[in-house]
Amino acid sequence: MPHRREWRIRSSAVLCVCRSRPPGPFPSELETYLSFKDFRRADNIAADPQTYERENEAIARDGRLDAALREVADWAGWDLLDVGAGTGFWLPRYAASAASVTGVEPDPQLLQAARDRVRSVDNADVMAGSAEHLPVADAAMDIVHARFAYFFGRGADAGLAEVRRVLRQGGTFIAIDIDWGWGEFSELLQMATNGNAAIDPDGTDTWWREHAADRISVRAGWQAASSQEMETILRLEFPDAVVDEFLVTRERSDPLSFGVALFVAHRWRRRPTTRLRVPRHRARAESMIRALVTGNSVDGVA
Numbered sequence: 001m002p003h004r005r006e007w008r009i010r011s012s013a014v015l016c017v018c019r020s021r022p023p024g025p026f027p028s029e030l031e032t033y034l035s036f037k038d039f040r041r042a043d044n045i046a047a048d049p050q051t052y053e054r055e056n057e058a059i060a061r062d063g064r065l066d067a068a069l070r071e072v073a074d075w076a077g078w079d080l081l082d083v084g085a086g087t088g089f090w091l092p093r094y095a096a097s098a099a100s101v102t103g104v105e106p107d108p109q110l111l112q113a114a115r116d117r118v119r120s121v122d123n124a125d126v127m128a129g130s131a132e133h134l135p136v137a138d139a140a141m142d143i144v145h146a147r148f149a150y151f152f153g154r155g156a157d158a159g160l161a162e163v164r165r166v167l168r169q170g171g172t173f174i175a176i177d178i179d180w181g182w183g184e185f186s187e188l189l190q191m192a193t194n195g196n197a198a199i200d201p202d203g204t205d206t207w208w209r210e211h212a213a214d215r216i217s218v219r220a221g222w223q224a225a226s227s228q229e230m231e232t233i234l235r236l237e238f239p240d241a242v243v244d245e246f247l248v249t250r251e252r253s254d255p256l257s258f259g260v261a262l263f264v265a266h267r268w269r270r271r272p273t274t275r276l277r278v279p280r281h282r283a284r285a286e287s288m289i290r291a292l293v294t295g296n297s298v299d300g301v302a
């Protein structure tokens, strides 16, 4: 920690740099950091959005993650919020069946790309914000997704409280994270982080458990459009030496096995309002209530 006077000089020097920068569409990194204190720049998508787009296409082509997400909480007909939406790759896909889709993104450059992407999508919108600062009204969303959301985990209690605030009663939050216990992607992660004490996937699991989230493992994959594309994506995510070593023993053209952990939290978990087994979705909750009022039965609920 610098001496207070020295720090004052340094901070005003930084502000000078900010004020004197040429006017442009994006605030400086410092300004972004100051506005969203929990924002941590993504090394992959922010460094090379085009290659990250190929990575998302490879995940979409495989389809298994998408199917698992729909299984947990299908967004058809509901209001969905995507926290940390990046360039908004998934927003039009959600919007195809959701009632409305809102993307929130703190990185100004990615935010702009996401806005451009959904410009002609009537039921999709993108806003500046972060997990800790969601620009969304209380109880406005049925489903919240946070994909590859390294900003959830130890220390992210404020972000989780924000998500609970914007979810309607009966809503579902899914944080989509890497499963370190299965698949080639996790092998690559182990190789790349070997000996790095700061990496603590068990700590993340524990944090979610402490916050009453369920953990669902999904055995998904990447299907790149070509072997060259697979290699390019791998080199975005991992150091060259790790990719070189990995590719010695496997074909570049094979799909990559990709373990995903879904951490699923429900809005009512903290304060259950009914002694009945509460269904996953508000739709289900509403139909149960209707059935109780009208005396009709509800499929699948005894």
Ligand SMILES: C[S@@+](CC[C@H](N)C(=O)[O-])C[C@H]1O[C@@H](n2cnc3c(N)ncnc32)[C@H](O)[C@@H]1O
Pocket: 038, 039, 040, 041, 042, 044, 045, 056, 083, 084, 085, 086, 087, 088, 089, 090, 104, 105, 106, 107, 110, 129, 130, 131, 132, 146, 147, 148, 149, 150, 151
């Ligand atoms: C690995 S990228 C994933 C982007 C997008 N979800 C996707 O799957 O294409 C993580 C994203 O989270 C954003 N991010 C970083 N810190 C955040 C925070 N505190 N709250 C919300 N988003 C954040 C990054 O700017 C980046 O866009």
